[in-house]
Amino acid sequence: MLKFIGEVLQTGMRKISTCQLCGVDLQQNHSLCLDCWQNLPWYRQSIERHEHKIMVACHYRFPIDRVIQKYKYENQLHYQTLLAHCLLNIRLPKVQAIVPMPISRERLIERGYNQMLVIAKILSRQLHVPIWQPVIRSAQHSQKGLSRIERLENIEQQFQINKTEINKYKKVLILDDVVTTGSSIHALTQTLENLGCTQIYAACIAAGAIKLK
Known part of the structure; x- marks a missing residue:
């Protein structure tokens, strides 16, 4: 009632x-x-990063870029419904669990919330799929000035298995806000594979252009 x-x-x-x-x-x-x-700058297609297909709702262009920035860095949480519906507007696969991109404890204290966990809760209710957080993230360092290989190694070291998580799922969906190089999704995917996941999908709100050096 x-x-x-x-x-x-x-x-x-x-x-x-x-x-x-x-x-x-x-x-x-x-x-x-x-x-x-x-x-909105709709894309509604998949892109490939590190041999992973990532479903993308929008191009990282105005106004969605400003919405994401305000939501993520300026505590404007009222945008969560809009951003969640952007993801719901693409054809998401049927999975057993949703895995929001983890952030470090330092980022969580600084920001006050994991922006993708907030959005994942909306998708969880809409899709009737549980949220699963089997991976924790150590301190996040700047990637500026690093080569492609150094970026991958740096991010891979950040993801660690959450030993207190007892649930096990084989078919999961990673959620992230913006994808550029795809390094974070690649590293998280590898960690989930080590946990026994056999079908790992990824979806992002927006895709940004990769800056060439």
């Missing part, structure tokens, strides 16, 4: 709330008006 009342109240609020981007027209369940939603 309480859940039903909550859904009714949320629906009512959407009917009187304006679009989070233009602030003019009424928002839909993704928190944007129809025009703003349709005019």
Whole structure:
């Protein structure tokens, strides 16, 4: 009953709330008006990084780039619904569990939240799939100035198996916000394979261009 009342109240609020981007027209369940939603820099295709196929919802261009930055670095958590619906707008595979990209303890203290865990909780409710966090991340260091091989080695050392996690899943979906080189997804995939996962998919909100040196 309480859940039903909550859904009714949320629906009512959407009917009187304006679009989070233009602030003019009424928002839909993704928190944007129809025009703003349709005019996002959609990509809805897969890209390949380190021999991994990664499903991508949008290009990392305006306005989605600014939305992600505000959500991730400026505590503007009201964008979580929009970003979650971007992922729900692509064809996601049926999996046994969702694995949000882990962040280090230092980043968690600094930011106050794992941005992808917040979004994963929305997808978990929508897709009726549990969240699984079998990997922890050590201190995250800057990748600036490192070669491709050095970047991979640096990131691979950051991911460690969470020995307190007892659940086991074979078919999982990694969620991340922005993919560029794909090094983080590659490292997390390898760690999940070491845990016994046999089918590992990855989906990102947006894909940025790789800067060539």
